[in-house]
Amino acid sequence: MNAFSRGRMLLSVIFGLVLTVFPLPAWLDVLRPAFVVLVVLYWSVNAPRLGGIALGFFSGFALDVFQGPVLGQHALALSLVAYIAVREHQRIRTKPALQQALVVFGALAVYEFAVFAIDGWSGHPVTSPLRWVHTVTGALIWPPVAAILGYRSRARI
């Protein structure tokens, strides 16, 4: 069970990365949810001992390699998100899907704010309001993502 879930976890992170890097037209790119953050949130909430903050850090670092102006930026932001999710996992996972989506919206906003702040400190400020759009689409897409990731996992760990 454990090994199976770990494989599934790594696979889902890689798949999330692919979806993040996949080239899309500009208008669709604005709407693209932060899939890696959703995946990290799912595993932090549903299997906090399996991935935890290390999962956030390493998948964030992988994200940095592909699209970070500064190495460590997404790593820090995702560690923060994973920490919050692990801390509150018992509260979050008992909630129905729609309320979970609200929590996810908050977590995505925290993530985007962290990335935004580090952008500013490191001298790459991009203040376009479009960068916040994905928090909404991410929250909207959360129920199906959670359903796919949890497909056929018998027990919650």
Add this chain to the structure above:
Amino acid sequence: MAAFGTAAGRPLQGRDGAAGFRFTVYAALAVVIMYLDQRQHYLERLRYVLQAAAYPVQLAVNSPPAAWSSIRRSFEGRDQLQAENASLKARQRDLELRSMRYEDLARENAELRGLRAALPPVADRWLPAEIVNVQLSSLRQRLLIDRGAVNGVFKGQAVLDDRGLIGQTTNVGPWSAEVILITDPEHGTPVRIERTGLRTIAVGAGDATSLALPYLPANADIKQGDLLVTSGLGGVFPHGYPVARVTEVHREAVQPLAQVRAAPLAHIGTDSEVMLVWFRPDHPAAPAPQTATVNGVKAGNAALQPQAAPPRPTAAPAPAMPKPAPEAARTAPRTGPAPRPKPAPEPATEPATEVEATSPAEGPPPAVDPAVPQPETQPPKGNR
């Protein structure tokens, strides 16, 4: 990867200290990495390795769209191909007509400059590169190309297409390189208005079809249709390559700055191939060398030799110096918000002191255009 499961055996209470401790450790690690990457540039080697490691993934990710477009091309109709062929022929004829008198003009130009022989073109060598991956979001406008350090590509190399400037390389891996486009919001291109010679900086606006010229005063001589060419400052792009054409100019009585937009000439959204260019370092039109190299990393020119800069009058910088008060003299050149004291406004066409040019790592500087009195400007992208 074993790190993922280190705490798996231990019972995890809802909010014990373990999570907080681990978060602190990882956050500190991330901050250290960021510091090393940003301030010290220690991680150039690591970046190089990571770029190499990421390349197969990027290739794989891009393969479905690439396959799709190649399939679509192979089913293109005969009519379409014929039309394309006709337009290409017309274009080639135009170009040949235009270059017919090139040799003659080059010799004439050399005579006018008082040189003994015509100069060779500033571009020394070209290398076509295929675009592997495209990011055209409002936050990042980047390309990934399939040429890297093994092909001699270096950081800060100019990238063109057949119509104009596209951008410059930022991260160079062994087999791939990332290109920051001139339309990236973090990129500033030092440009010159071809009609008047006025120099300024064109900043990316975050979409592939427009550039902003945020540092032009409201009385600047610029109008719709003006051609922007590279000014040769900044150490990356040589002098005189076409960049964009001005599409709109807004002047409001209450605003000290004109709002100017320009459309890049390069077909940034639709190109599938770009050109990497090496320039002759001792050519007068070659990019002026940057004074600082970052940790031995070459920027701008392939061989950072001192070289002949474009001729500029010597009188201009001298009278400006004794005038300003001491504290103004210290702050004015770098941070710009104070109006730059100037004895008298000079005609806009007079090239005067160095306009500081920019590289993507630094962000656009507060375009101090010394030829006109500097109004209260706050650069929109604040930096050090």
